[in-house]
Amino acid sequence: MSASTLHPKLYTKNLEQIPTRNGYGEALLELAKHNRHVVVLTGDLAESTRVLEFSKKYKDQFIECGVAEQNMAGIAAGLALSGKIPFISSYAVFSPGRSWDQVRVSICYNNANVKIAGAHTGISVGPDGATHQALEDIAIMRTLPNIIVLAPCDFEETKKATRAAAAWNGPVYFRFTREKTPCITTVQTPFEIGKAEILKKGRDVSLIVCGPLVYKALIAARQLMQEKINCEVINNHTIKPLDAKALLTSIKKTKAVVTIEEHQIMGGMGSAVCELLSQHYPVPVEMIGMRDTFGESGKQEELLEKYGMGVKDINTAVHKVLKRKT
Amino acid sequence: MIKTKRYKLELIANTLRQDVISMLAHAGSGHSAGPLGLADFFSVLYFHILRHKPKEPLWEKRDRFILSCGHVCPILYVTLARSKYFSLKTLHSLRTLGSPLQGHPHRGSARGIETTSGPLGQGFSVAVGMAIAARMDKTSHRIYCLTSDGEQNEGQVWEAAMFAGVKGLANLTLFIDRNNIQIDGTTDAVMPLEPLADKYRSFGWHVIDCDGHDMDAIDDACAEAKKKRLKPTVIILHTTPGKGVRFMEHNYIWHGIPPTQEQARQALLELKEARKKLSGKSLATKLLSYVS
Numbered sequence: 231m232s233a234s235t236l237h238p239k240l241y242t243k244n245l246e247q248i249p250t251r252n253g254y255g256e257a258l259l260e261l262a263k264h265n266r267h268v269v270v271l272t273g274d275l276a277e278s279t280r281v282l283e284f285s286k287k288y289k290d291q292f293i294e295c296g297v298a299e300q301n302m303a304g305i306a307a308g309l310a311l312s313g314k315i316p317f318i319s320s321y322a323v324f325s326p327g328r329s330w331d332q333v334r335v336s337i338c339y340n341n342a343n344v345k346i347a348g349a350h351t352g353i354s355v356g357p358d359g360a361t362h363q364a365l366e367d368i369a370i371m372r373t374l375p376n377i378i379v380l381a382p383c384d385f386e387e388t389k390k391a392t393r394a395a396a397a398w399n400g401p402v403y404f405r406f407t408r409e410k411t412p413c414i415t416t417v418q419t420p421f422e423i424g425k426a427e428i429l430k431k432g433r434d435v436s437l438i439v440c441g442p443l444v445y446k447a448l449i450a451a452r453q454l455m456q457e458k459i460n461c462e463v464i465n466n467h468t469i470k471p472l473d474a475k476a477l478l479t480s481i482k483k484t485k486a487v488v489t490i491e492e493h494q495i496m497g498g499m500g501s502a503v504c505e506l507l508s509q510h511y512p513v514p515v516e517m518i519g520m521r522d523t524f525g526e527s528g529k530q531e532e533l534l535e536k537y538g539m540g541v542k543d544i545n546t547a548v549h550k551v552l553k554r555k556t
Numbered sequence: 557m558i559k560t561k562r563y564k565l566e567l568i569a570n571t572l573r574q575d576v577i578s579m580l581a582h583a584g585s586g587h588s589a590g591p592l593g594l595a596d597f598f599s600v601l602y603f604h605i606l607r608h609k610p611k612e613p614l615w616e617k618r619d620r621f622i623l624s625c626g627h628v629c630p631i632l633y634v635t636l637a638r639s640k641y642f643s644l645k646t647l648h649s650l651r652t653l654g655s656p657l658q659g660h661p662h663r664g665s666a667r668g669i670e671t672t673s674g675p676l677g678q679g680f681s682v683a684v685g686m687a688i689a690a691r692m693d694k695t696s697h698r699i700y701c702l703t704s705d706g707e708q709n710e711g712q713v714w715e716a717a718m719f720a721g722v723k724g725l726a727n728l729t730l731f732i733d734r735n736n737i738q739i740d741g742t743t744d745a746v747m748p749l750e751p752l753a754d755k756y757r758s759f760g761w762h763v764i765d766c767d768g769h770d771m772d773a774i775d776d777a778c779a780e781a782k783k784k785r786l787k788p789t790v791i792i793l794h795t796t797p798g799k800g801v802r803f804m805e806h807n808y809i810w811h812g813i814p815p816t817q818e819q820a821r822q823a824l825l826e827l828k829e830a831r832k833k834l835s836g837k838s839l840a841t842k843l844l845s846y847v848s
Contacts, residue, residue: 269692290692301681301715308685311663311671314692316685331675332712336682339672340663 235419236429241452246413250406250442251349253388255280258317261396262288268396269309272319273299278408279319279349299325303332303344310342315396322348322364322405330370337401338374344402345395346371351381351405352441352492353525353533360524364405369497371403372470378423379470380404381491381499383444384413387467390421398423407492409530411442426473428480432462435548435555436480439490440466440499443518443539447490450544459548469499472506481507486555487515488547492539495519514554516547557775561604563834565771568638569599570831573800574824575634575647581820583650586659589797589810590704591631593735596769597702597793598635604771605778607697610641613667619697620670620686624679625704625733626660627812632669633657641668677712679703680730684720687728687788698782702731706738709747714759720788721760728788729781730761733768735797737808756790768793800827 239245258281261268271293276282285292295302299320306316318325326333326346337344351364372379378398382391388406395402420427429444430451439447444465451461462480466473481487487507489500500517507513518539525533534540557565572595580586601621602608608618623632630650637644642656646666649655656666660674673679683701690697707713720728732752740746749755753763762784764777774793781789797811798804801823804815815823 293688295719296715298715298719300677300712301684301719304678304681304712304716305685305688305719307671308682308687309689310685311682312686312689312693314689332678332681335672335675336678340682 235416237414237416240414240448247410248385248413249409250382250385250388250411251280251408253382253385254347254392254406255283257389257392258284259287261393262291265315265396266291267314269293269314269316270319271295271302271306271316273297273302273324275320275349279347281319299329300332303329304336306344307332307336307340307342310344311340315343315345317345317347319347319349321350321362322367323350323362326367326371326403327364333371334374338376341376341400343399346401346403348403348405350408352407353520353537353539354442354492354530355408356530356533357527359527363525365492365494365520365525366497367403367405368469368491368493368499369501372502377401377403377470378468380423380468381440382406382467383441383465384411384415386413386415386417386419387421391467394421394423405441407442412445414445414448421467424468424471424473426468426476427465428462428476429465430461430463432460432484434460434484435486435488435551436462436464436484437488437490437544437548438464438466438477438500438503440469441492443490443492446541447544450541450548453541454545454548459552461548466499466503469502472502474506474510477503477506478511481511481513485513486551487513488518488544488551489515490518490539490544493519495521514551516551518543518547557604557772562771565599565603566834567831568603569595570800570827570834571638572598572631572634574827575638576630577801577815577820577823577827579630579634579647579650580814581817582648583652584814585651586630586814587627587812588814589737589804589808590625590628590733590735592801592804593768593795593797593799594628594631594733595799596771597731597774597795598631600771600774601700602635602639604775606700610639610668613641617695617697620683620699622671622679622683622686622699622701623661624673624683624701625676625707626673626679628704628733629661632661633666636666636668639668642666676704676707677710677716680713680716683728683730684716684725687720687725688723690727691725699728700731701728702733704733705735705743705749706746708732708749708752717756717759717761724760724786725788726784726786729778730788730790732790732792733795734792735795737797737811739811741808753792760787762787762789764789764791766791766793768795769799800830802826
């Protein structure tokens with residue numbers, strides 16, 4: 231992907247904003263049109279995970295499991311072992327939060343072709359408060375063998391991730407967010423599981439980011455240009471498996487990294503990048519994310535600012551990492 | 557069930573028990589009591605009830621047997637070997653490095669294992685998923701799932717029971733191995749389950765209480781379950797843990813340990829004696845059938 235494939239209104243006030251979860255619901259409707267084996271399960275969250283329309287249109291391919299995430303994960307495994315392509319739709323704090331053991335054994339160890347869609351991730355979930363803000367899901371999923379872990383950045387990319395998950399033969403976990411998110415990619419923007427995308431080329435520092443914060447990284451990079459700091463911005467939507475080649479190529483050029491995610495710093499996407507770097511090409515890294523604390527109720531922007539995941543924080547981290555660069 | 561068939565199944569159950577003892581003593585670890593208590597059930601299930609093709613383990617129309625209480629896998633392994641899913645020689649590799657016979661069953665490691673299990677409650681939900689899939693595809697195969705009684709402590713079991721009852725999954729037959737023991741002691745001491753049948757009834761299930769060592773009763777119960785059109789059936793198999801080896805019977809300490817070589821020798825002697833009596837009975841039946 232190059233900058234030219236990004237949304238033409240990217241840096242304008244007219245940039246459209248749509249919640250990423252909407253992309254999930256729309257993609258499922260498209261998939262079911264051509265594939266009767268696509269099955270959607272939910273645990274009493276059809277509307278807010280955007281599968282309500284699917285439940286009406288494809289009644290025979292929809293399963294309401296009630297508020298029972300462990301059973302739902304097992305049922306999905308049984309469906310997959312019978313040739314279906316099940317999508318589990320719930321909030322990430324419940325699924326895979328409450329069903330981790332079932333995901334581990336019934337889905338991953340069985341290598342069952344189950345897709346787990348974790349909604350309401352990140353602190354931007356907002357008013358619902360800390361209980362409903364999934365900030366640990368990447369950590370608990372990426373340590374499991376056989377599973378793919380994705381964090382798409384906007385509406386279009388979530389659609390693509392949903393389609394790619396359906397086409398992938400094996401377990402996939404992907405996360406999306408509640409609030410409206412700037413549409414930075416278009417239908418034409420490429421998306422491939424396992425392939426990190428360079429959104430903006432640069433030479434001074436690599437901003438490695440996933441999820442809706444990709445937008446903030448692009449804004450920060452644009453501001454930093456005025457200070458003659460040239461950031462490379464990488465949309466690292468596939469957290470597992472990491473695109474080692476693309477990341478190392480960028481890092482060998484810039485020799486400094488800032489990782490950015492709406493997740494605990496411990497065990498998240500940034501940790502995965504540090505695991506790669508420490509073994510292959512150690513350079514200074516600054517990490518942006520939740521710092522071993524729970525969130526709280528508030529508005530999306532207020533929370534991102536308070537917990538250090540805003541544009542200002544990215545700017546600060548860039549300055550800090552550049553000072554450490556030898 | 558005709559008498560000659562029953563005696564054949566009784567002989568198979570005796571063979572399965574001997575195989576379990578030999579295999580566990582060889583491995584030096586594994587669960588003894590549950591597998592021995594389930595030998596009669598496995599004999600009837602695999603050699604009389606299940607529609608399956610050991611030479612074609614992924615045959616689409618096969619009945620599915622899901623072992624949810626993975627820790628009793630020794631009895632599954634010997635049954636699969638005796639059904640010719642894999643060689644008897646493979647049994648000696650139990651729990652060793654590189655073996656297809658893992659300490660707890662893993663789908664894909666050995667032919668005939670339908671699902672990975674061990675952490676309790678999980679197989680039940682997987683079986684429910686398979687029953688839903690069969691209903692969606694309008695296929696006629698049945699789903700059989702075995703759980704243990706200690707397993708009923710798990711919340712997931714009741715999530716699955718609630719779901720299957722509400723959805724009326726009549727193509728699902730659940731078994732509960734009611735042997736009254738779990739690791740820490742008797743089920744009554746650890747977490748009393750009664751009234752177990754009433755619990756399932758209230759969740760919308762057809763419930764059958766059954767002597768888990770009476771092959772005719774197991775066969776009849778499965779036939780009754782098959783006739784149900786609107787409800788899933790649970791068959792509570794009342795079994796004696798360690799059945800067939802007197803020093804193991806009813807003693808919970810044998811839940812999770814194997815016999816020593818000396819104990820295995822003793823157990824095999826006892827089982828061989830029992831077999832002689834069965835063979836005698838079988839011969840007598842044959843003679844009788846000639847006379848009549």
